[in-house]
Amino acid sequence: MAKPKHVRKRKGRGAFWVFVALVIIAVLAGVYYLYSRGYFGDVIRASGTESLSETNLETDIDAKETGVASSAGSGQSVSETETATSGSDQHQESTVADSSVDVEEVKEETSQDVEKPVEENISVPNELDINIYFSNAQGEFLVGEKRHVVGDDIMVAVANELIKGPTLPDIYPTIPDGTVVRNVEMGSGVAYVNFSRELVVNHVKGAAAEAMMVYSIVNTLTGIPGINAVQILVEGVKIKSIDGHIDISMPLIRNESIIKK
Secondary structure (H helix, E strand, O other), X not given: OXXXXXXXXXXXXXHHHXXXXXXXXXXXXXXXXXXXXXXXXXXXXXXXXXXXXXXXXXXXXXXHHHHHHHHHHXXXXXXXXXOOOOOOOEEOOOOEEEOOOOOOXXXXXXXXXXXXXXXXXXXXXXXXXXXXXEEEOOOOOEEEEEEXXXXXXHHHHHXXXXXXOOOOOOEEOOOOOOXXXXXXXXXXXXXXXXXXXXXXXXXXOXXXXXHHXXXXXXXXXXXXXXXXXXXXXXXXXXXXXXXXXXXOOOOEEOOHHHEOO
């Protein structure tokens, strides 16, 4: 005897949903197989070759730290040489990264070389009177505090005075806690000042704080005879920006407009 139509329809629908379930299971199995074979990791890595996070900068700094520390002790170049080229007089700087983002945020990665400082017969004094620049209370202008600085390496000594902070009232430090000057070199009128990672890790967020920090460094060091511009490095790495507002991937000249008159 023939089965009723409604029975045949229910069986047809049941077969259809069984087929759908099997398709879904097959798709999930395929996805799991590709994931287990590392396919998705490769895709992510391929799409991210043009970007770098602040975590990557930290890793790169770790890899360089030993070499940079020994370089600071010997007074040699602040950058690590990536490729040995006979007769080359250029720094092979590591990746330029934008360190102004959260640790989880991915930023664009570029590469730049820094021209190696050319040795010059410029007489730099081992003591001088110089203005060390700090922020005013509003974070709008730099205020100079006159100090007498003495040191065999006057550039490092001056940078360390900036790190120490102000002694006068109503002016405030601009360099983050824990920051250390690794070394300072000079060539072609440019001071290459190499700070520890705390300059980035502990920096105060905001455009005003960034301007105070960057130009307190630049304006202080350009007070040394023979220095016309300053290149800021972090653990030997030339970074694009501290907080995304000022490009420090190139030497910066003195900014008189930010000094309180």
